[in-house]
Amino acid sequence: MRLLEFEAKSILKRYGIPIPEGVVVAGEETPVAPFSGPAVLKAQIPIGGRGKTGGIVIVDKDEDLKERAAALFATRIRGYRPKKLLIEEKLDLKREFFMAITYDTVAKEPIVIFSSEGGVDIEELAQGEPEKICKQHFTFRDGLPEHKAREIVAETGVTGKPLLGIGAVLAKLATVFIQTDATIAEINPLALTASGQLIALDCHLDIDDDALFRHPDIAAIAKDESRIEAAKAQTEFERQAALIDSVDHRGVAGRVIEFDGNLGLIIGGGGASLTAFDAVRAHGGKPANYCEIGGNPSVKKVQALTKHILSKPGVEKVAVIMNVVSNTRVDLVARGIVKGILEAGRDPAETVAVFRIPGAWEAEGFKILRKYGVRYCDRTVSIDEAARMAAQSAGRQSA
C-alpha cells in the first residue's frame, strides 16, 4: 500500500530525517498555517506527478489560504479528489537531490538509487546525464551503514559538508526501508536550504501488504478506507459482485471488472482468466465482464455470481472457462452455474455458450451438464478453442 505524503513523512520524522514544518487539514477544517510567510498546499493523494497536474499550490502571504485550500479540495488530480491537504512552509532552496530504495526484482536484492539532481524525472535523467546517478545493491545482512551510503553519494560528485549530511539521511532512509517493510522508499527532492539544512520535501513510501501483520500502526492506516477517494469508482455491478465473493470463505469468485460487451464470463484462475479474456476478444467476442474464480468456491458462490452476471442488461450468454483444475471441483462449479441460470429463469442449454473446465471431478461435472443439455468440452479442447466457440455463440445471439 502507498502511504500518503504526510503519513510517510511522519515515519521519516520518527527516524530522524528532517521534514518541513507543516500541518494536515481535512476538508471540513479551517486551514491555518502554523508559520508566517508563504505556504505550500499539497493534495494528499496516493499517486505521483502532482506537481505537474495542479496538486501542489503555492500561496503567498497576502493570499487567502482558506480560499485556495477550498479550490484544491474541489479539484480532481490524476483521478483523485484529495480528502486532506498538507500545508507546509515554503523554503528557500539552494539545491535538490534524489534518493530511493526499492527491490531489484531481477537481482532479487534491495537497490539504492541516488542522484545529485533532484525534483526531476529520474528515468529521463538516467538517459541524458547518467553520471549524476549512482545505483548500488546492498544486502540485509550488511544493511546500509553511513560509510556505504556516503560512498554512493560521493560517486555522483557531491562533496563538502552536504556529503556528510546526505550520507546520513540515505543511511536513515535505508533503515526506514528495512524496518517498515517498504517496497519503495523515496525522497524526491531532498532539499538543501539556503540556511544549509537538509530537508525531505516529498516522500513516497510503499509498504508491503504481506508484511502489514508486523506493523499494526500502518495496518490501521491501511484499514481506513476513508483516507482516499478511489480514482475509478467501483460500478454498482462490481460492488454487488464483491459482496457475493465475501459471503463465505470457500474459494474465490472475485475480481469482477465490468466491460460493456454482451458475453458474460465466468473464468479462472489467475493466468487462465487472462488467457481466456484475451482469447475471447481475439475471436471477436465482447466480454461483459472480467473475473477470476479459483480455489474451490462453494456452489452458492458460483450460483450467485452466475445469476448476477446474467442480470446485466444485454447479457444472454455466459462462457465458463478455466485451466485444467486440481483443487477446484468441476462438479461444484457446474452445479453452481446451472443453479444460477435456472434461478435467473433461463435455460442452461441456451445460456451457456461453452463450458470448458477439465480436471478434478470432471466426470461428475459433465454428468450434470449433460442432464441439462449444456455444451461442454473436455481437456482436448484448448482454452482459446473454447473461447472461439463462445465468441461465435454470443455473436449468433446478437446477430
Add this chain to the structure above:
Amino acid sequence: MSILATQDTRVIVQGITGREATAFTKDMMDYGTRVVAGVTPGKKGQSIYGVPVFDTVRQALRAQPADASVISVPPALVKGAALEALENGIRLLVIVSERVPRRDTVEILEIARERGARVIGPNTLGLISPGRIKLGMAGGPVDDVRKAYTPGPVGIASRSGGMTTEVANLLTTNGIGQSTCIGIGGDPVVGSNFLDLIPLFEQDPETKAVVLFSEPGGVIEEHLAEYVTENRVRTPIVAFIAGRFVDEMPGVRFGHAATIVEGDRGSARGKIERLREAGIHVADAFSDIVRILKERI
C-alpha cells in the same frame, strides 16, 4: 535427465501436519516422490501416510538424509523454516506458502546464495518432472497428474501455477511430452525466475525446447531477451504472454501479485516486442504453442 530434481531426490516436507501439506504429501508419494520425513515443531512421533514427523529439520535429517524440502507453513513462519532448512544443508527449497513478506523472501535468497542452494517460489504450486518426481501441489492427485503430464523433451516454466498444468496438458494432448515443468511463483521476487531456469534447461541434454507462460508486470522477460541474445541461447524458446488487455488498464493488479502494468513498465506489448527481437517465438494464440514447437523439435 530433468532439471532441479530426479527420482532419487530425497524430500522432506516442512509443515507436513497442515491440512494442505498432508494432502499434497500423499499426492507426491503416490506419484513416486521419495518423501522421507516431515517436520512440524512439537509434533514429533506422529506419522503422515507413513512418513515420520520430527520437531526440527536437524532431527529429521539425522534419521533421514534429504536433498530437498517443500515448505508449507504460515507466511510469518516461512523465513524461519527456510533458514532452518538452509542451515542444515538442504540444497533445494520449494516454498509453497503464499503472502510471504518480500523482505523475508530476499533474506532467504541471500542465505541460499551463500550456501549454493536453489529456491523455487514462494507462492508456487511446485514442479513436476513427469514420470520421475513431483514437488508441491502441482497437478493435484496422481490420476490428474498422469492425464496432464507425460515425459518428453519440452521444459515448461510458468508465472501461473494453474497454467503450468494447462500448458503441459496442451502438449500432452498433442503428443508432446515434458522434461521438467515449474511454476516459478506469482510474486514480484521469486527464488528462480525465467532468467535462472533457462540456463538449466539449456544444459539439460533431454530438454529440446522450452515453453514460457508469462503475464504483464515486472521486467524479467525484458532481461531474458537480453540474456538470450548475449549468451546465444540455442534451445528454442516459445513464450506466451497472457493478459494483453491488461495494457489498457495500468495500475490494476490481476491474478498474481506481480501482474500489474505500471505506466509503460511491464506491458505485454513491450515484452512481446523485446522477446521477438531476441529471436524468442511468441505465440499469439495459446494453442499456437503446439504448432511452433512442432516446427522446432
